[in-house]
Amino acid sequence: MTRPILARIEPAAFRHNYLLARQHAGGARALAVVKANAYGHGLLRCAEAVRDVADGFALLEIGEAMRLREAGFTQPIVLLEGFFAEDDLRMASMHGISAALHNDEQLRMLELADIDSPLNVLIKLNSGMQRLGFIPSRLPEVLARVRACGSKVGQISVMTHFACADGEGIDDQLARFNAAAVPSGLPRSVCNSAALLRYPQAHYDWVRPGIMLYGGSPMPALQSATEIGLRPVMTLASRIIGVQTLQPGDRVGYSATFTADRPMRVGTVACGYADGYPRHADTGTPILVNGQRTRTLGRVSMDMLACDLTGLDAGLGSSVTLWGEGMPADDVATAAGTVSYELFCALAQRVPVIEG
Numbered sequence: 001m002t003r004p005i006l007a008r009i010e011p012a013a014f015r016h017n018y019l020l021a022r023q024h025a026g027g028a029r030a031l032a033v034v035k036a037n038a039y040g041h042g043l044l045r046c047a048e049a050v051r052d053v054a055d056g057f058a059l060l061e062i063g064e065a066m067r068l069r070e071a072g073f074t075q076p077i078v079l080l081e082g083f084f085a086e087d088d089l090r091m092a093s094m095h096g097i098s099a100a101l102h103n104d105e106q107l108r109m110l111e112l113a114d115i116d117s118p119l120n121v122l123i124k125l126n127s128g129m130q131r132l133g134f135i136p137s138r139l140p141e142v143l144a145r146v147r148a149c150g151s152k153v154g155q156i157s158v159m160t161h162f163a164c165a166d167g168e169g170i171d172d173q174l175a176r177f178n179a180a181a182v183p184s185g186l187p188r189s190v191c192n193s194a195a196l197l198r199y200p201q202a203h204y205d206w207v208r209p210g211i212m213l214y215g216g217s218p219m220p221a222l223q224s225a226t227e228i229g230l231r232p233v234m235t236l237a238s239r240i241i242g243v244q245t246l247q248p249g250d251r252v253g254y255s256a257t258f259t260a261d262r263p264m265r266v267g268t269v270a271c272g273y274a275d276g277y278p279r280h281a282d283t284g285t286p287i288l289v290n291g292q293r294t295r296t297l298g299r300v301s302m303d304m305l306a307c308d309l310t311g312l313d314a315g316l317g318s319s320v321t322l323w324g325e326g327m328p329a330d331d332v333a334t335a336a337g338t339v340s341y342e343l344f345c346a347l348a349q350r351v352p353v354i355e356g
């Protein structure tokens with residue numbers, strides 16, 4: 001007998017979501033954002049699922065980009081934070097990997113680099129998020145210096161990233177980006193998943209959907225994943241491995257944060273924060289037991305958590321879905337004060353993964 005927890009990852013759902021993203025993108029092409037091991041889903045597993053349809057990929061590490069190249073992916077691959085050292089730069093240029101160019105150190109490195117093959121760069125503008133990028137007014141200067149690199153540089157694009165595409169909107173940032181007057185002929189890329197779905201006027205040449213490919217709504221407060229037509233890719237499943245019968249006044253779990261106010265039945269699930277379940281999920285976080293929606297009770301432990309079985313058709317050995325098919329990750333994330341991105345990325349190494 002093995003511990004009953006597992007993550008089921010469905011490549012066909014990833015493919016479905018990618019095709020849906022591309023459909024929304026209209027004429028724009030879509031970089032599948034597969035950073036952080038494809039948001040915890042497995043880089044190659046996800047890339048394979050869209051091998052014949054993906055316009056390109058975006059991620060962070062040159063090593064991950066090389067894994068895609070070595071697996072035979074010939075599409076554009078973009079390093080979203082660019083290169084960190086001259087070796088990365090050389091490797092990227094040799095293998096046709098594109099790099100964001102967002103600070104003066106990278107610009108200097110590029111100017112001094114001794115490379116034979118042209119590097120494709122995406123000049124990144126800080127349009128208001130205050131994270132990465134040149135201020136938009138510097139575009140002409142940066143562009144001139146990049147162009148002066150001559151044959152060391154191939155395709156030049158311009159990108160930015162939005163802070164509030166899932167909420168108040170992109171008007172301010174888009175206006176600042178547009179004020180930079182990107183010369184016509186240079187591809188532009190500005191949309192994450194939320195902007196892709198909400199702001200068709202900003203699609204430009206390349207969109208960069210991430211979370212929606214994994215079946216998370218990029219804006220759960222506005223539209224659910226189901227309403228968007230997304231399918232969950234990861235289902236985290238386990239079983240009930242203990243059942244307790246409580247009298248009023250009995251208390252549950254570490255620090256005894258939940259107290260029964262009536263006779264109850266409590267199930268212990270083989271899943272805890274060391275599996276990637278958020279410890280901050282309080283009593284009341286939704287959970288599916290034997291196909292029935294119920295709630296968690298008390299503190300999440302390292303290896304276990306408790307749920308309410310009172311009145312349910314469930315007992316020892318019943319199947320549990322923490323999130324995924326039948327239990328939207330967004331509902332769990334919202335109850336736990338986080339986002340589906342964090343749930344997916346936190347899936348722990350010790351959880352066995354099956355495909356299908």
Ligand SMILES: *Cc1c(COP(=O)(O)O)cnc(C)c1O
Pocket residue numbers: 033035080161191192193194208209210211212218
């Ligand atoms: C992560 C990331 C994305 C994807 O964002 P989602 O909200 O997951 O769609 C797009 N662009 C950049 C620069 C990113 O870092």
